[in-house]
Amino acid sequence: MDHADDAYRSELERLRTEIDAIDLKVVDLLAKRQEQVKQVMALKQAHQLPVYHPAREEDLLYARRRQARDAGVDPDYIEELYRIILRQSRVAQSGHMARTGIRTGAKVLIVGGYGEMGRYFEKWFAGAGYEVRLMGRNDWQDAGALCNGIDLAIVTVPIAATDDIIRRIAPHLPPSAVLTDLTSIKKTPVDAMLAAHQGPVLGLHPLFGPTTSTLDKQIIVATPGRDPGSCQWVIDQLSAWGAVIVTSDPQEHDEVMAIVQSLRHFATFAFGRFLARKNIPLARTLEFSSPIYRLELGMVGRLFAQDPSLYAEIIFASPERRTLLKEYIGMLNDSIDMLDTGDKSAFIAEFEKISQWFGPFGEQAMRESSFLIDKLIERF
Template sequence: MQAKLRKIDHNLIKLLGERISILSKLKPLSVQEQLSDVTSLLAKFGVPDSVWENIVISCVATLNTVCTSPDSLKPRRVTVVGGRGAMGQFFTQQLFVAGHDVSILEKDDWNYASSLLAEAELVLVCVPTEFTLDVIRNLSKYLAPTTALADITSIKTPIVQVMLEHHAGPVMGLHPMFGPGVKSFLSQKIVVCPGREYNAFQWLLDLVESKGGKLIVCTPEDHDQIMIAIQAIRHFCTFSLGVFMAEAGIDIGLSLEFSSPIYRLEIDIVSRLFAQDPSLYVDILLASEERRKTIGRLTSTYSRLADMVAQKDKAALIQEFEGTQSVFREEAARALKESNYVINALSTFLAATEVEQRSVCHSAEDSVSET
């Protein structure tokens, strides 16, 4: 049976490759158009709609990479400072797979800094924010005037400024808007903050886009301003919820047994934050006075709303709800569509996990019975 399953898998992969190839040559087809004419066929063969929908969406998504592959590749010499860290490993892997000559400089390698940095065409700094400024100052003396220097930290204004001050060559600030858990650039966003000689980084930006990544170009100042909402406020909310649930002694595992998919996703986000390096998130919260003040205003909003709840002021709470509702109304359709897909995908994943767990339990029971 396993051999038969492998044969089916090989045939499916071949057919999916053909499907993607044909899609790339057709005028754009919506996902709904690709689903509408197979409903009865899915039912006939017992294939859930969600399985086929995921296949169709995945095939469409690959067109982001298939249609934008670079025509040619010139291998570059790259040194990733902090290349064994979580994000450093991601960029090292992506650059290596793309055919570039990648070296790694870690904190214990500074005796070799001259050889690792002097010949590099790109030096990419992937160290924690708290060390980035000092690292840039230390490595700049080894760089050739033509070496492109970039960083990937979540704070841009002071770091881009230091790179410009200490390196006379090409400078760019980058901020990947994703964590180390992703497997590729597909549909991932990277903020690009030009510093000097933008064209020196064009091959790197082309690589990101060729793999389906999205580039957002802005000034370091604009980046830091919008990150107050995207990072500081959001992480503080997540951090606060986790601290509260821990202090309240809530049984997270038991709560998941009763939970809706939305609650599970929220707990996943909280758990994901607390599974990572605390200094990274604390640095994000404390990065600037403006971030700290904004978090203070957020806590004031919490207090104001909590007072309404304590006073059972239903009218005031509804007024707050409706006033805020108008701000988010334009995004409602998009949010429902995206969140519904995430919920359905999570439900499918959980169903598969349950099957795997039952299989493991049955295997364990069989082993016990044999002994």
């Protein structure tokens, strides 16, 4: 090792030691920041004030971006870091949100309470101070006692059983009880609830599974049935836990969901089925692939890591859905001509029509997915 080499190494060492010292201070400051955030939370909790404050977050991001720009640092980079830092504060706060009860002490009956979704909502309601009763398939002899004084009944059973269970449980409920279901279709369950129960009726469809740890920004579709005023506290409660409530009517809900769930999952199922049938070299295709293929294949693999009966329920939920899927297959058959003749111009003409139909969403999707692809590259 010559002298120049030596000098290089010691200079590199010196710079790395300085960087380490900076990093030590950064993490130390982030730990102190966490302590301060906890104090803010405790203070707000004591005064029963909301913990999330979007305007404060925006001000903070603006100030840090400006500081970055003045210091010659890329403001987007600093904003990215601070969005993570702010999310971390919100995570700390979500423990508080979970304990927020809009009607603490009210009595909640979960019919199908021993299923995964039942257990999931039991945890939320019980955690916020509600009196929760679970009812399973063997508890019908106690239905009268279980329904006594109930303020909210939630039916969460398989789609095929929903209407029947609604008809059986409704006569036991107090007329003032809010009756809801969590089924992924809404027209027939809401009709069944309106027919079987005199009081307030509210259809709900949580667009997430029971493995979701936080309700933060999770979507629940609400399809009001009867007496929305009396149902409002249920919606307020779900919102207080962080969920976003989208209101719809049962008919529109079912039409949109046929696309959003049934068609999408069926198309993904078919894609995975073909890969398996052709026995393609999965690992090798991943080595050969841009990050976006990894992301797309991940979407397919993800489906098959989940519960098949859940997807069977979604795909086969109604005759309308199955008709839609057959229309989809029919449209694919229309493409065979184009493939037989190798007609690129027909493909391009069709492509351009579809691009126009997508409109500005295409550009937006490019931006969003490029952002995610960067994340994927960073991480893996």
